[in-house]
Amino acid sequence: MTDFGKSKLNVAKKESEFSGLEPLVNINMTDLVEDKLRNYFIQKKFKAGDTIPKEVELAASLNVSRSIVREALSRLKMLGMIESRKRRGMILTEPDIWSGFTKIIDSKLLSEHSLKELLELRLVIEMGVSELLFIRRNDADLEALEKVVVTEEKNAKTPADHARYDVEFHKILYHMSGNETLYRFQKMLGYVFNYIVGAMSTVNEKDRAVSVSHRDLLNILKNGDPRAFQEAMHKHLEPYYRFLL
Amino acid sequence: MTDFGKSKLNVAKKESEFSGLEPLVNINMTDLVEDKLRNYFIQKKFKAGDTIPKEVELAASLNVSRSIVREALSRLKMLGMIESRKRRGMILTEPDIWSGFTKIIDSKLLSEHSLKELLELRLVIEMGVSELLFIRRNDADLEALEKVVVTEEKNAKTPADHARYDVEFHKILYHMSGNETLYRFQKMLGYVFNYIVGAMSTVNEKDRAVSVSHRDLLNILKNGDPRAFQEAMHKHLEPYYRFLL
């Protein structure tokens, strides 16, 4: 059975380690204060728009310097949980769900293993979105898809061309799902996708052949049902499944 | 067509706004430096384990005070992109993909709309994971599922009981997918799930009736195929779909 017990990775750890003897985490004030602040906001049932105490008050309450408080607040500002205006003070705001995620993906610090897991996640979503697509399909998006398919059939020649139209096609799919969170997720994973496509280009042509075209998918989307679409999508994505497994 | 163009929300904006006259973003040094640092690491092709210049050097290069650099670095430390040791300096580390995400979910600052989108995302994943499950199913996990099902059939009486076993069942499913990223994602969305369950408890009993049991799902997982599983899972999740749409 795969063990997912501890997920906190300690990169700087020594090679040889004694089981049950984890190194002490290097604790610092900023981490503590960040935690305390977040818990404080939750406990006080603050919601977006509420003002929070000013820096000097927080520092006094927590008995730390203003620098520490500012470092902790700065983190929450990055997550979009806080906005601050001079003289006015600070207010809580609805955070941007993917803010940190984007930066992490873009950092190019993720291991190959993590990237593969993200690609799997993308495949999972591509298969699972079918239900929403049939619930929310509409003429405007179907026409946009039609346009992409026609253009691709007419103009695409090189594999790179097809890759570009593929991105475009799937982008519209996510849009059709009517879920902005999903839509942005797909957009972000573009980098992961490109990485994999790059890795796959070493695989020979035959293994990359796609048995189900965008035209096929579109037809099912117009006249079929969720299960048929998933069956087709699975075949459409088969090269990626084969690459991963 | 749904417009997802701009997603940067400005909570504190005035009611009446003139089109084409967006308020100036309140720029500050910390944001700039955070950006510069991230781009610097990318441009230099640094990877996990590499050491980065020390604080005073960065401050000198960027021509800002050490405070600013420290605030920016503190943010990257929160994302897990950087670890620092006294005297040794700082090194880049592989960030924790979901670090920021967890804090945002826990903050309870998300709007109802965002929570609904996250629940949709969860439904999408629950449907899409089917493929991976049939690829990675194994005796250990199947037995664990069996155990949950048997225990539920024997002991569960109240709706709250069933909810608990439901969480347990789906948790094992995600584990069986063999994808840690997915597994943690499910775990995190527990809060969103609870929120929805709470909201649903106002719906009358009949609408919450489930036509496909965990026993049914398990049987298909043992003897069926991905498409059959999805069909069953869709029915299993029908109360949630009905709640959302």
Next chain:
DNA sequence: TAAGTTTATATGTCATACATATATACAAAT
């Protein structure tokens, strides 16, 4: 070779001062 000691150094924390923007109040002008 191993254990103890010293030293240099980079991060962690604190205190203080000043810059900057702006909400508020008030005065002047139309």
Next chain:
DNA sequence: ATTTGTATATATGTATGACATATAAACTTA
């Protein structure tokens, strides 16, 4: 009476200097 200009108080933004603290590295001792 409503707008426009001016002054002031205030909370955040930035800079600087000082010291605490842990620890890698060098050195000494046993």
